[in-house]
Amino acid sequence: MHELSLSGAIVNTAVKHADGRKVKLVSMRIGALRQVVPDSLDFYFDFVSKGTLCEGAALEYEMIPARLRCTDCSREWETDMPYFMCPDCGAAGHVEVATGDEFEVESIEVEEAECIAPR
Amino acid sequence: MHRTKVKIVEEALDANNTIAHANRHDFDHAGVRVVNFMSAPGAGKTSLLERVAKDLPGVRLGVLEGDVQGSMDADRLASLHIPVIQLNTDPSFGGECHLDANMVRSAIPDLPLDEIDLLVIENVGNLVCPAEFKVGEDARIMVSSVTEGEEKPLKYPLMFRACELVLINKIDLLPHLDFDLEKFIYNLDAVNPGVQKILVSAKTGEGIEEWRDWLVKAGSPVGAAA
Numbered sequence: 001m002h003e004l005s006l007s008g009a010i011v012n013t014a015v016k017h018a019d020g021r022k023v024k025l026v027s028m029r030i031g032a033l034r035q036v037v038p039d040s041l042d043f044y045f046d047f048v049s050k051g052t053l054c055e056g057a058a059l060e061y062e063m064i065p066a067r068l069r070c071t072d073c074s075r076e077w078e079t080d081m082p083y084f085m086c087p088d089c090g091a092a093g094h095v096e097v098a099t100g101d102e103f104e105v106e107s108i109e110v111e112e113a114e115c116i117a118p119r
Numbered sequence: 120m121h122r123t124k125v126k127i128v129e130e131a132l133d134a135n136n137t138i139a140h141a142n143r144h145d146f147d148h149a150g151v152r153v154v155n156f157m158s159a160p161g162a163g164k165t166s167l168l169e170r171v172a173k174d175l176p177g178v179r180l181g182v183l184e185g186d187v188q189g190s191m192d193a194d195r196l197a198s199l200h201i202p203v204i205q206l207n208t209d210p211s212f213g214g215e216c217h218l219d220a221n222m223v224r225s226a227i228p229d230l231p232l233d234e235i236d237l238l239v240i241e242n243v244g245n246l247v248c249p250a251e252f253k254v255g256e257d258a259r260i261m262v263s264s265v266t267e268g269e270e271k272p273l274k275y276p277l278m279f280r281a282c283e284l285v286l287i288n289k290i291d292l293l294p295h296l297d298f299d300l301e302k303f304i305y306n307l308d309a310v311n312p313g314v315q316k317i318l319v320s321a322k323t324g325e326g327i328e329e330w331r332d333w334l335v336k337a338g339s340p341v342g343a344a345a
Contacts, residue, residue: 002248005217009131016134017127024122028131035277082276083309092312105127112123 003037006103007044011054013105021110023057031100032066033082057108066100135252138220142227142255149232151181152338153240155254157278158262160244163288165192166321167262168239171331172199178338181235183226185218185243192241202231208243217248220255237338246271250278258337264289265296269303272310279307284315286330291320 014026026045030036038061049055069076070086071094077087084095130136146153158164172180181202184193193205206226208215215222223240230238240256242249259282263271266289272279279285285307293300307314317333319326 002251005215005219005248005251006131009135012134013127013129013131017125017129021123033276082273082280084280084312085309092308095312103131105129105131107124107126107128109122109124111120114120 002035003040004044004048006036007041007048010041010045010059010105011049011052014057014108015053017105017108018053018110021053021112023054023108023110025058025060025109026054027106027108028059028061029064029102029104029106030061031064031102032080033097033100034103036103038063062106064099064102067098068095068100069098070095132251135220138224139253139255142220142224143257145227146232146238146255146257150340151232151235151238153238153254153256153258154334154337155240155242155249155256155259156262157242157246157249157259157282158244158264159246159267162244162262162264162267163321164241164244164262165195167286167288167319167327167330168196168241169199170321170324170327171334172196172201174331175237175335175338178237178335179235180334180338181230181232181238183223183230183238183240185222185241187214187216187243202235204229215248216243216245217252218242218254219252223254236340237334239334246275246278250275250281258283260284260286262286262288263303265293265298265300265303269299269306272303272306276310279310279314282311282314284317284333285311287316287318288321290318290325291323 014023042059045059065078067076067078070091072091073089075086075088076098085092086095156164182196183204183206185206187209188207190205193203197203204226212222240254261282263285317326317329319330
C-alpha cells in the first residue's frame with residue numbers, strides 16, 4: 001500500500017532533474033527490504049504522474065537482493081526473511097545491511113528538442 | 120527529437136528527508152524534543168498518551184495529532200488541558216495515510232513551541248507508510264497490541280525496524296488470547312535486535328510507570344540527568 005506514497009516521491013525526484021523536459025523513462029534501484037511491489041508501483045506511478053513531465057513515462061527497476069553482514073564474524077549472506085541474526089555466530093545487534101535498503105532514482109531519459117545550430 | 124539519459128542516483132525520499140532536517144533544526148532551536156508515535160489503527164496510541172499526559176514531571180507535553188479525518192483523538196487529549204494541534208491529511212494533503220515532513224512543517228507555525236519541552240507526533244494509524252517518512256523526530260516509538268498477532272514484526276519489518284521503543288499494549292487481554300508473547304518478542308528481536316520493549320496496559324495501568332519514565336527521559340533537555 002505504500003506504493004502510492006512512494007510513486008509520488010519518484011515523480012517529484014524525476015521532475016526536479018528533468019529541467020522542463022519530457023520524461024520518457026525512469027530507472028530505479030529498489031532493495032528487497034523496502035517491500036515494494038513493482039506492479040503496484042507501476043499502477044500508482046501512471047496515476048500520480050498524470051499532468052506532470054512524467055506522464056506516459058515508463059518505469060524500469062533493478063531489484064537489489066537483501067544482503068546482510070555480521071560485523072562480528074564478517075559473514076555476508078542473502079536473505080528473503082527479515083531476520084537480522086547471523087546464521088554462523090548467532091550474533092544479533094551486530095548485523096548490518098550490505099544491500100537491500102535502496103530506493104533510488106538511478107537515471108531518467110528525457111526528450112530533447114533537436115538543436116538547430118546556426119551555420 | 121532525441122532522448123538524453125540523465126544520471127541521477129538519488130534516494131527518492133531525499134526531498135522528504137531534507138524537509139525533515141529543517142523541521143528537526145527548528146525543533147532543536149526551540150529546545151523541543153520530538154517523538155514520532157506510530158502504530159496500526161486501534162493499537163492504543165491515544166489511550167497511552169492519555170494515561171501519562173498529566174503526569175510527566177518537569178516535562179511540558181504537546182501533541183500534534185495526525186488523522187485522515189476528524190478530531191476525536193485531539194479532543195480527548197485537549198480535554199486534559201495540554202496543547203494539542205490537529206493535522207488532518209484530508210482534504211489539504213489528499214487524504215494521505217501517513218504524515219510526512221512537509222505536512223508537519225505546515226503545522227509548525229501553529230505549535231506553541233515555547234510552551235512545551237516534548238512534542239509527541241501521533242501519526243496516522245498505519246503499519247506501512249509512516250515508517251518511510253521521517254518528520255523531523257528525535258525518536259520513534261511504535262505501539263503493537265497483543266490482539267494483532269505475533270507474526271506482525273515479520274510482516275511489517277520496515278515499521279518494526281524503524282523504531283527505538285516498542286510498547287506492547289493490551290496485555291490485560293493475554294489470558295483471553297492465543298497470542299504467544301514469547302514468539303512475538305523473538306520475532307521482534309529478529310527484525311530489530313535488542314530494541315527496547317515495554318509491556319503495558321492502558322486499561323489497567325500495568326507498565327505505565329515505565330512508559331512515563333521513558334517519555335520523561337525523552338523529553339528532558341539534552342545532557343540533563345534522567
